[in-house]
Amino acid sequence: MSGLFITMEGLDGSGKTTQLEILKQNLEAKGFNVLLVREPGGSKISEKIRNIILDIENKEMHYMTEALLYSASRAQLVHEVIMPSLKQGKIVLCDRFVDSSLVYQGVARGLGIDIIKKINNIATEGLTPDITFFLDIEPKFALERKKQQKKLDRIESEKLDFYNMVYKGYKTILKSDGGRIIRIDANKDLEDIQNEILTNIENLFC
Numbered sequence: 454m455s456g457l458f459i460t461m462e463g464l465d466g467s468g469k470t471t472q473l474e475i476l477k478q479n480l481e482a483k484g485f486n487v488l489l490v491r492e493p494g495g496s497k498i499s500e501k502i503r504n505i506i507l508d509i510e511n512k513e514m515h516y517m518t519e520a521l522l523y524s525a526s527r528a529q530l531v532h533e534v535i536m537p538s539l540k541q542g543k544i545v546l547c548d549r550f551v552d553s554s555l556v557y558q559g560v561a562r563g564l565g566i567d568i569i570k571k572i573n574n575i576a577t578e579g580l581t582p583d584i585t586f587f588l589d590i591e592p593k594f595a596l597e598r599k600k601q602q603k604k605l606d607r608i609e610s611e612k613l614d615f616y617n618m619v620y621k622g623y624k625t626i627l628k629s630d631g632g633r634i635i636r637i638d639a640n641k642d643l644e645d646i647q648n649e650i651l652t653n654i655e656n657l658f659c
């Protein structure tokens with residue numbers, strides 16, 4: 454498969470969405486054909502699934518239902534959008550991917566990393582990003598930032614304990630990913646973070 458698949462991970466409030474928007478502009482300025490999608494969502498059907506997952510009224514949702522809905526949304530996005538775009542040689546930027554499920558559902562919800570890996574292998578046919586950036590920010594700062602920004606959705610309304618578990622989850626997968634995930638200090642200036650991301654992407658072409 455040609456093209457390049459780049460994903461961005463981090464706690465809610467880590468600034469990943471802003472970085473991705475700037476990254477898209479920077480890569481396009483260099484002449485690349487870039488597609489930016491978000492998870493859960495990114496396609497018509499996936500966005501509908503997103504609404505069900507994040508609906509603040511769906512309090513009784515079982516954790517396994519949640520995990521399967523994230524992977525269902527992902528399956529549609531991968532097959533309808535990501536794989537065809539990579540085949541066309543595009544750079545696909547994805548705001549969250551399987552790693553989010555590993556840490557949110559696998560670790561923080563306690564379903565276990567292995568079972569979430571299995572479900573997602575089926576959903577994505579094993580599609581793995583070429584490179585992943587983890588924007589590292591302390592859970593208490595992330596939660597504060599998020600609270601200031603907007604009305605919180607069902608997952609974001611979780612408390613600091615949950616954010617701490619998610620953070621621990623990211624640290625766990627960082628140790629075992631074989632170098633695919635690049636940790637970036639998200640406390641730095643927006644511009645410094647972007648430059649670090651661009652340098653790592655340029656290294657992929659060397």
Ligand code: TYD
Nearest residue numbers: 465466492493523549550553554557608609
């Ligand atoms: P996101 O769209 O990144 O939220 P925001 O744009 O507000 O930062 O993600 C929505 C929520 O879904 C977020 O709290 C993380 C959670 N999530 C999971 O729990 N598992 C997953 O697999 C994904 C992709 C997201």
